[in-house]
Amino acid sequence: MKILFAVLCSLLLPLCASAQQNWKAVMRYDKQDAKSALTRRLTEYVAYDTQSDRHAGKVPSTKGQLAFAKALAKELKRIGATDVQTSKEGVVTAALPATTAKPAPSLVFLAQLDTFETLPGKNVKAQVHAKYRGGDIVINQENNVRLTEYNSPQLLQARGHDLVTASGDTLLGADNKAGIAIIMTLADYLLGNPSIEHGPIKIVFFPDGKTHTGIEKVDAKALQADYAYMVSGADLGEIVTENFNGRAFTAVFNGMRSVRSGYAMGSDFADNLLMASDFHTLLPRHRRPENTSEHRGFVWVKSIVTDGDVSTVTGEIRAFTEEEMQELTQLVTQSFNTAKSLNPRNKESSLTFQDQFKNAKTVIPASIIHTAENAMRQEEIQPKRIAVRDSTDSMTLSFGGLPTVAVFSGAFNTQSLLEYADVDIMEASLRSLISTAANWVGQKNAQ
Numbered sequence: 104m105k106i107l108f109a110v111l112c113s114l115l116l117p118l119c120a121s122a123q124q125n126w127k128a129v130m131r132y133d134k135q136d137a138k139s140a141l142t143r144r145l146t147e148y149v150a151y152d153t154q155s156d157r158h159a160g161k162v163p164s165t166k167g168q169l170a171f172a173k174a175l176a177k178e179l180k181r182i183g184a185t186d187v188q189t190s191k192e193g194v195v196t197a198a199l200p201a202t203t204a205k206p207a208p209s210l211v212f213l214a215q216l217d218t219f220e221t222l223p224g225k226n227v228k229a230q231v232h233a234k235y236r237g238g239d240i241v242i243n244q245e246n247n248v249r250l251t252e253y254n255s256p257q258l259l260q261a262r263g264h265d266l267v268t269a270s271g272d273t274l275l276g277a278d279n280k281a282g283i284a285i286i287m288t289l290a291d292y293l294l295g296n297p298s299i300e301h302g303p304i305k306i307v308f309f310p311d312g313k314t315h316t317g318i319e320k321v322d323a324k325a326l327q328a329d330y331a332y333m334v335s336g337a338d339l340g341e342i343v344t345e346n347f348n349g350r351a352f353t354a355v356f357n358g359m360r361s362v363r364s365g366y367a368m369g370s371d372f373a374d375n376l377l378m379a380s381d382f383h384t385l386l387p388r389h390r391r392p393e394n395t396s397e398h399r400g401f402v403w404v405k406s407i408v409t410d411g412d413v414s415t416v417t418g419e420i421r422a423f424t425e426e427e428m429q430e431l432t433q434l435v436t437q438s439f440n441t442a443k444s445l446n447p448r449n450k451e452s453s454l455t456f457q458d459q460f461k462n463a464k465t466v467i468p469a470s471i472i473h474t475a476e477n478a479m480r481q482e483e484i485q486p487k488r489i490a491v492r493d494s495t496d497s498m499t500l501s502f503g504g505l506p507t508v509a510v511f512s513g514a515f516n517t518q519s520l521l522e523y524a525d526v527d528i529m530e531a532s533l534r535s536l537i538s539t540a541a542n543w544v545g546q547k548n549a550q
Contacts, residue, residue, distance in 0.1 A: 126299045126541050134530060137288065138265060141529045144284035145267055146229040149276040154224040155217035155311045162317050163193040163310035168216045175216075175308055178287065183294040184306065192310065192320040199293055199304040207302025207544045208329035211505065212289060212536065213321075214282035215312025215335065215496065218274055219518045228270040235261050240523075243271025248520055257338060257515050257525070264527040269520070277514035277524035282334035283308060285512060285532050292537065301540040303328075309496075318496040323505035330471045332536065333497045336511035339528050340484045343509035344472055346491045346498050347400070347421040348428050349459035354382055354416040354439050357450035361412060373448035379407050379414035381445050385438035390431065392421075398490060400427045402435060412450075423462055423490060432456060460494045463501040471506050474546065478538035484531055510535065 126132070151174070152167040163169050172193040179187045184197035193216065201207065218224045232240055235258070240250040248271035252258045269275040290306055293299060305326050311317030312335075336343055358375030383404050388394065392401040400422030408415050420435065422428040439454045476486040497507040513528030 126296075126537055132292075132534075137292075137533055138526050138530050140288050140291070141284050141533065142231060142265065142267065142526050144287055145277070145281060145524060145526075145529070146231065148280040148283055149227045149229050149269070152225040152227075153217050153276065153280075154220045154274075155313045155317075156220060157314045162320055163216075164314065164316070165217070168310040169193045171216055172308060172310065175283070175287070179290065179306065182287075182291045184290060190320065192317070194310070194317070194320050195306070195308040196326070197290070197306040199290060199301075199306070201301065201303045202293075202297045203300035203302065203544050205300070205544050206546070207300075208546065209303040209305065209327060210301075210540060210543065211305045211307055211326055211328045211331035211507075212286045213307035213309065213331060213333050213507075214286055214512075215279045215317065216283070216308050216310045217313050217317070218276040218278065218280070219313055221518055222520060223273045224276055225273065227273045227276055229275065230268050230270060232266045232268065235264050235266050237262055240266065240268065242268045242521070246271050248272075250516075250521055250523060254521060255516055255523070260339075261525055261527075264525050267524045267526060269522065271520055274518075274520070275522040275524065277512075277522055278517035279312065279335050279512065279514070281514045281524045281529055282512040285334050285529055285536065288533055289536050289540075292533075293540070299537070299541060300544045302543055304540060307331075312496055315494065315496065315499070318499045321500065323500050323503040326505065328505060330468075331497075331500055331505050331507040332471075332475065332539065333500075333507055333509040334512050334532065334536070335497075335509045336489065337514055337517075338487075338511060339513075339531055340479055340487045341489045341511040342472065342475055342479075342486055343491050343495065343497065344467065344488045345423065345462050345464035346460075346495045347423060347493060348425065348462050349494060350420040350428060350432065351457045351459055352418050352420065352432075352435055352454065353457075354379070354418075354442075354452070354454045356382070356414045356416075356442075356446075356452045358412050358414070358446075358448070359450065371448070373446065373450060375412055375414040375449070376409050378442055378446045378449055378452065379409070379416050382416055382438055382442035383407065385441050386418075387434055387438075390434065396492075398423050400431055402431050419459075421492065460498060461502065463495070463498040463507075466501050467506045467508060470546065471508055474542050475508065475510060475535070475539050478542050479535045481538050481542075482531065482534045484535055 356378035358373035362372040
């Protein structure tokens with residue numbers, strides 16, 4: 104019996120294994136080749152000056168983004184992508200035809216073109232630090248710009264990795280050119296290895312992600328896709344599955360400051376600036392942004408403007424759940440009412456609220472998350488769900504009818520001169536995306 108059981112196992116195991124694609128065997132995947140391709144693309148892409156300009160009032164907000172978009176479109180055509188287009192707004196779209204007749208949803212992989220405008224992003228000189236051995240990485244000796252395990256704790260897990268930095272006087276631009284390099288390498292591999300089964304895939308690069316104006320130029324319905332993955336996160340295994348709910352508030356205090364201050368007592372004098380100050384002070388300090396983290400929301404005042412007898416206070420409420428949003432809204436209302444009671448001479452003061460955005464968690468099917476997480480586990484990557492304490496472009500797409508989550512890209516210390524990309528994490532992201540595309544085969548619109 105034992106011999107018969109062993110024979111049956113030897114016959115059945117190959118059949119069971121064939122049910123799940125071994126995409127690495129099919130494409131003869133070589134990790135070092137993948138890292139070399141990712142490094143080459145990243146160091147080439149960061150040379151493009153693509154900083155956005157929030158004051159431009161147009162999309163794309165800078166010419167450099169459009170030049171980069173056209174360069175990416177040219178490269179997509181060269182590697183064999185079909186239906187490559189660049190809109191006048193700088194949105195690049197391309198298609199990878201399905202390689203299977205089995206049911207499979209249409210996927211989108213996308214990333215933003217722009218980099219932050221807060222620091223110089225022109226004339227970026229990339230430096231590759233191969234096989235990091237630990238300790239400090241000197242980016243710029245003259246200006247004493249260096250990565251340490253104190254200002255960059257991720258380095259503690261980066262021994263042996265290849266890291267890319269700028270030269271210490273500009274941003275690197277890994278956010279989000281690391282994501283673009285990953286997607287372009289993904290497209291290159293899939294087009295070069297048609298034996299890997301996957302459904303129809305769209306590639307999208309869009310401008311002005313940092314200002315949240317470019318995503319509006321991506322026509323989610325025209326893409327005719329089922330799900331999307333934005334390659335835009337940071338550390339290994341991270342997948343962004345939810346974001347804040349956002350609500351704005353405006354408190355207007357009407358007073359009478361035009362009375363001569365020396366004769367205020369016994370007059371109609373009413374200090375609207377004091378009312379606004381009282382309101383601000385009464386808002387709970389323990390619920391301010393600097394005193395909250397992770398899944399705890401906050402309230403904060405953005406501005407107080409006084410114009411004669413009118414003072415206007417604007418602020419924001421952020422919360423992950425509707426219950427907490429209502430709780431914080433009530434706290435704002437209570438603070439406003441108390442400020443009014445402390446100043447009985449106020450003239451027709453008012454408090455209004457305006458919803459800004461919602462948590463996309465409510466419109467993202469579980470399958471889009473589970474498929475990506477299973478793909479990561481296949482690649483021996485531990486997935487980690489992340490809640491972003493902000494609005495996101497993936498949220499905009501999700502509420503526009505294209506469920507979208509963001510996955511890690513290996514960019515760290517963004518918006519600073521200490522920005523760097525971990526090529527080994529980029530390579531892990533590449534593998535997880537290939538596995539994700541392959542794993543969707545046979546799961547047409549699974550919920």
